[in-house]
Amino acid sequence: MSKNKDVLGEEQSGPLMADVAKLAGVAISTVSRALANPGRVNEKTRQKIDAAAKQLGYTPNAMARGLRVGKSNIIMIVLPGSLYYGASQVIPQVLQSINKSLIQGGYNLMIANLDRDEASERHILDLAFGGTVRGAIILSSKLPEVDGRSLASAGLPIVSMLLDMSEVGLPSVVTNDREAIREATNDLLGLGHRRFLYLAGPQENYHDVERFAGVIEALRAAGLPESAVVRSGGLLDYQQGFNIGLAAADDFAALGDKPTAVIATSDDMAISFMSRIQSMGLKIPEDLSIVSFDGSPVCAFCSPPLSTIEQPMEEMGQTAVALLLSAIDRTDEPRQLRNVIRSRLIVRESMATPKV
Amino acid sequence: MSKNKDVLGEEQSGPLMADVAKLAGVAISTVSRALANPGRVNEKTRQKIDAAAKQLGYTPNAMARGLRVGKSNIIMIVLPGSLYYGASQVIPQVLQSINKSLIQGGYNLMIANLDRDEASERHILDLAFGGTVRGAIILSSKLPEVDGRSLASAGLPIVSMLLDMSEVGLPSVVTNDREAIREATNDLLGLGHRRFLYLAGPQENYHDVERFAGVIEALRAAGLPESAVVRSGGLLDYQQGFNIGLAAADDFAALGDKPTAVIATSDDMAISFMSRIQSMGLKIPEDLSIVSFDGSPVCAFCSPPLSTIEQPMEEMGQTAVALLLSAIDRTDEPRQLRNVIRSRLIVRESMATPKV
DNA sequence: CGATTCATAGCAAACGTTTGCCAAAAACCG
DNA sequence: CGGTTTTTGGCAAACGTTTGCTATGAATCG
Numbered sequence: 001m002s003k004n005k006d007v008l009g010e011e012q013s014g015p016l017m018a019d020v021a022k023l024a025g026v027a028i029s030t031v032s033r034a035l036a037n038p039g040r041v042n043e044k045t046r047q048k049i050d051a052a053a054k055q056l057g058y059t060p061n062a063m064a065r066g067l068r069v070g071k072s073n074i075i076m077i078v079l080p081g082s083l084y085y086g087a088s089q090v091i092p093q094v095l096q097s098i099n100k101s102l103i104q105g106g107y108n109l110m111i112a113n114l115d116r117d118e119a120s121e122r123h124i125l126d127l128a129f130g131g132t133v134r135g136a137i138i139l140s141s142k143l144p145e146v147d148g149r150s151l152a153s154a155g156l157p158i159v160s161m162l163l164d165m166s167e168v169g170l171p172s173v174v175t176n177d178r179e180a181i182r183e184a185t186n187d188l189l190g191l192g193h194r195r196f197l198y199l200a201g202p203q204e205n206y207h208d209v210e211r212f213a214g215v216i217e218a219l220r221a222a223g224l225p226e227s228a229v230v231r232s233g234g235l236l237d238y239q240q241g242f243n244i245g246l247a248a249a250d251d252f253a254a255l256g257d258k259p260t261a262v263i264a265t266s267d268d269m270a271i272s273f274m275s276r277i278q279s280m281g282l283k284i285p286e287d288l289s290i291v292s293f294d295g296s297p298v299c300a301f302c303s304p305p306l307s308t309i310e311q312p313m314e315e316m317g318q319t320a321v322a323l324l325l326s327a328i329d330r331t332d333e334p335r336q337l338r339n340v341i342r343s344r345l346i347v348r349e350s351m352a353t354p355k356v
Numbered sequence: 357m358s359k360n361k362d363v364l365g366e367e368q369s370g371p372l373m374a375d376v377a378k379l380a381g382v383a384i385s386t387v388s389r390a391l392a393n394p395g396r397v398n399e400k401t402r403q404k405i406d407a408a409a410k411q412l413g414y415t416p417n418a419m420a421r422g423l424r425v426g427k428s429n430i431i432m433i434v435l436p437g438s439l440y441y442g443a444s445q446v447i448p449q450v451l452q453s454i455n456k457s458l459i460q461g462g463y464n465l466m467i468a469n470l471d472r473d474e475a476s477e478r479h480i481l482d483l484a485f486g487g488t489v490r491g492a493i494i495l496s497s498k499l500p501e502v503d504g505r506s507l508a509s510a511g512l513p514i515v516s517m518l519l520d521m522s523e524v525g526l527p528s529v530v531t532n533d534r535e536a537i538r539e540a541t542n543d544l545l546g547l548g549h550r551r552f553l554y555l556a557g558p559q560e561n562y563h564d565v566e567r568f569a570g571v572i573e574a575l576r577a578a579g580l581p582e583s584a585v586v587r588s589g590g591l592l593d594y595q596q597g598f599n600i601g602l603a604a605a606d607d608f609a610a611l612g613d614k615p616t617a618v619i620a621t622s623d624d625m626a627i628s629f630m631s632r633i634q635s636m637g638l639k640i641p642e643d644l645s646i647v648s649f650d651g652s653p654v655c656a657f658c659s660p661p662l663s664t665i666e667q668p669m670e671e672m673g674q675t676a677v678a679l680l681l682s683a684i685d686r687t688d689e690p691r692q693l694r695n696v697i698r699s700r701l702i703v704r705e706s707m708a709t710p711k712v
Numbered sequence: 713c714g715a716t717t718c719a720t721a722g723c724a725a726a727c728g729t730t731t732g733c734c735a736a737a738a739a740c741c742g
Numbered sequence: 743c744g745g746t747t748t749t750t751g752g753c754a755a756a757c758g759t760t761t762g763c764t765a766t767g768a769a770t771c772g
Contacts, residue, residue: 013426014485016758027722032760042720057504059485063428064758066419067727070369074466081452085445087654092447096437099467103479108488109467110430111455123459129370129415131728132464148413242657268654275657298443298624301598301631303659372728383752388730398750420728423757487758 015056024052035060071134074108075324076127078138081115082239086268087296090313094161097317098137105325107134114140121146128154135324137161138170141206157327161320163206166337171327173320173339177207177293178214180309180343184291185218185263187345191353193261193289194224199248199269200234208234211265211293230259233269241268249276260354264292267299267308274302274350285352295346305348316341371412380408391416427490430464431680432483434494437471438595442624443652446669450517453673454493461681463490470496477502484510491680493517494526497562513683517676519562522693527683529676529695533563533649534570536665536699540647541574541619543701547709549617549645550580555604555625556590564590567621567649586615589625597624605632616710620648623655623664630658630706641708651702661704672697 021028026045033040034049041049052058066072077098083091099109110133112124121144127133128151135157143151143158151158152168160172188196198215201208212231219228232248245268252258252273264270270292274284282288284304292299295310319339326335377384382401389396390405397405408414422428433454439447455465466489468480477500483489484507491513499507499514507514508524516528544552554571557564568587575584588604601624608614608629620626626648630640638644640660648655651666675695682691 013487013758018758028759029723029761030721033721036760040720045720054503057485059482059505061423061758062483062486062488063419063422064487064727065760067417067423067729068758068760070727072419083448085448085653087443087652089441092439092441095451095467096469099469103469103476108483111451111465111467113452113455113459120459126415127418127464129413130418131369132418147410149415242653245657271654272657275659275661278659296443297441297598298627298654301601301628303631303634305631369728374728384729385731385753386751389751392730396750401750417728420757421730423759424728424730426757 015058017058017060019056020049020052020058023056024049066131070131072132073106074110074133075102075135075137075321076110076112076124076133078112078114078124078136078140078144080140081113081120082237083139085239086241086266087271087298088267088294089296090294090311093313094139094317097314098321101318101321105321107325112136114138114142114144118146120144125149125151125154128156135159135328137320137324138165139163141165157324159320159324159327161316164338169337171323171335171337171339173316173323173341175311175316175343176340177210177343178217180345181211181214181263181293182218184307184309184345185215186222187347188261188263188289188291188351189218189222189224191261191289191351193259193354194228195257195259195261196229197248197252197255197259197262198229198231199244199262199264199266199273200231201238201244201265202236203234205238207238208265211263215263229263230255238266238268241266242272245269245272245274246276249273249280252277253280259288261289261351262291264290267292267294267296267306270306270308270350271299271302274306285350286355289351289354291345291351295343299346300348302350304350306350307346307348309343309345311343312341371414373414373416375412376405376408376414379412380405422487426487428488429462430466430489431458431491431493431677432466432468432480432489434468434470434480434492434496434500436496437469437476438593439495441595442597442622443627443654444623444650445652446650446667449669450495450673453670454677457674457677461677463681468492470494470498470500474502476500481505481507481510484512491515491684493676493680494521495519497521513680515676515680515683517672520566520694525693527679527691527693527695529672529679529697531667531672531699532696533566533699534573536701537567537570537619537649538574540663540665540701541571542578543703544617544619544645544647544707545574545578545580547617547645547707549615549710550584551613551615551617552585553604553608553611553615553618554585554587555600555618555620555622555629556587557594557600557621558592559590561594563594564621567619571619585619586611594622594624597622598628601625601628601630602632605629605636608633609636615644617645617707618647620646623648623650623652623662626662626664626706627655627658630662641706642711645707645710647701647707651699655702656704658706660706662706663702663704665699665701667699668697 017031021031034046102109124144137159139161160170164172164174166172232251233244236244291307293309295308299306299308373387377387390402458465480500493515497519516526520528520530522528588607589600592600647663649665651664655662655664
């Protein structure tokens with residue numbers, strides 16, 4: 001029974017299932033079944049129980065249930081510690097979309113930051129192995145692994161988002177980065193551009209590899225050599241987008257044979273690049289065309305409005321959740337590992353025919 | 357014992373405390389104490405147990421512990437469903453800061469979206485009354501309340517952030533909105549401005565009230581009438597910031613006696629306003645000065661770079677967590693209810709002396 | 713009408729910890 | 743060296759559910 005002893009300092013614990021049972025005049029197990037298994041109990045008894053529960057303001061204890069059934073209803077999202085700042089709204093969008101989908105499925109979302117330190121890895125592993133979470137969606141390239149325990153071997157369903165990890169067996173939801181940027185490059189080629197500046201993210205990064213490959217593919221197809229594109233950046237993290245853009249503008253200024261079009265791998269880079277370039281007296285798009293990646297809403301209000309490749313975060317989030325839940329339910333439909341959601345180039349005024 | 361029966365289809369559950377106990381040759385209760393209460397057990401036994409635990413890769417089950425001790429280690433953050441999009445990084449910053457502080461205190465962060473529908477309220481209440489969460493940080497103005505149950509009466513420590521709810525008894529962490537914007541207005545007055553346009557958020561909103569009051573206070577102190585400021589907007593949510601800015605630009609164009617300075621209550625508004633104003637042929641800051649609120653990093657790269665009031669989210673998050681944890685620990689230091697973290701105006705080139 | 717099924721409800725044993733209480737052993741003291 | 747305190751370890755009872763099994767009564771059928 002509810003042990004509200006009215007003793008000051010005692011933690012109050014709300015009404016228990018036993019209280020509901022007593023009030024409804026049935027056994028505790030019947031209450032349990034009435035609340036969870038609507039079919040298993042007589043409609044009349046069920047109504048009596050529902051009424052009693054409502055009257056008492058009964059809410060079942062999630063941990064007790066979790067312990068008993070051996071499952072939690074919490075999903076964790078593993079975010080790299082540094083994914084924040086800039087202009088992009090990817091993270092909030094992802095969180096919102098995922099949370100919404102999860103809740104519809106009866107799950108809750110827990111945030112876990114994966115930094116470079118061992119403590120954060122250990123923490124995530126504790127969450128996984130300690131039964132706190134039921135599954136994970138990761139936006140990080142490496143899986144936590146520390147003294148013997150690895151997230152991969154925790155027996156949890158895992159889905160990777162944004163990064164393609166299908167090669168290590170993880171269901172992944174990604175966009176067609178490569179293709180999207182290839183088409184953007186094609187558009188620039190079509191406008192007459194022949195020399196490009198590419199603002200790179202971290203060298204080894206999946207996205208950077210994919211995106212640069214997209215540029216190269218477009219150049220090849222147009223019969224241009226790889227030397228038609230100059231790389232700038234490649235050392236700093238995407239979090240440093242603004243700084244990458246600034247540095248790239250300086251690189252540009254120092255360049256002999258000037259490119260006429262810039263392909264930036266994030267909106268942050270593009271925005272700060274434009275800002276500095278314009279303060280050097282160059283005009284966009286007259287002197288220089290520019291296109292970037294991320295689809296930040298603010299791009300529409302840059303001067304000039306910035307062409308950017310928009311990633312459908314809403315849809316990606318939904319897909320990731322769908323994959324995860326189907327893995328949880330062992331709905332062993334042979335889901336494909338690599339799920340591609342198409343990105344979309346939003347064309348704005350930052351692209352034009354080159355001057356010369 | 358670990359019941360890995362090697363039966364296909366059985367959920368694997370990792371090693372149990374009983375397994376560790378057996379391996380170490382002690383009782384299960386000793387293991388529990390060794391792991392949690394380092395003092396209560398002989399150092400030698402403790403080492404033996406630690407070794408056994410590590411060898412087995414043992415991780416204690418969080419739900420079992422939670423059930424037993426009657427407490428969870430999860431904190432939920434209640435976000436209004438619409439706080440996303442735009443240019444501001446407040447939400448990600450808040451999440452990161454809060455999560456970091458929480459983890460240091462041994463807690464985890466769960467996300468809860470509070471929309472306008474009853475379902476989301478019910479969901480949050482279930483989390484609270486079902487014992488899933490131990491406390492809440494809310495960024496929303498109303499507390500969920502549905503058929504009898506109210507978040508306020510869930511017996512959970514709650515801290516409000518960004519919105520001052522100290523008047524209803526909730527410890528709150530806020531910035532000095534009013535003062536900050538008063539000073540910004542003062543700066544504009546000092547530059548010689550005498551007519552202002554104010555871009556408002558939703559009318560009844562706490563922030564809008566505070567911020568507008570700040571403007572008025574500054575005007576009064578300078579001996580100007582309230583009519584020196586024209587309001588625009590006031591109907592749409594902050595989420596609609598870009599649209600508010602656009603509409604305000606049109607309002608401005610239609611105005612007879614033109615203001616020379618604009619005070620925007622979010623960066624989004626300011627950015628889209630500037631964009632449209634400039635496309636009308638007006639120069640900023642020559643024809644029109646502008647200052648806004650939020651401290652979005654991207655403001656530094658607008659043209660011209662935008663003056664904005666930066667809210668110290670990192671510090672606010674830390675403070676909110678500190679308040680919450682001290683409430684949980686019943687460290688009944690009579691913490692003050694209203695905690696103000698000072699915002700800071702970042703002056704950039706969008707402010708200048710008026711032309712005439 | 714007796715035998716067999718079916719629907720419904722109850723008992724009690726889990727789930728994996730923590731912790732109050734007691735016993736044994738060790739340490740200390742006069 | 744006996745008695746007293748202190749340390750250490752173990753037993754078993756919680757925590758609040760779910761669920762397999764069983765018992766009861768009602769319903770069905772031959």
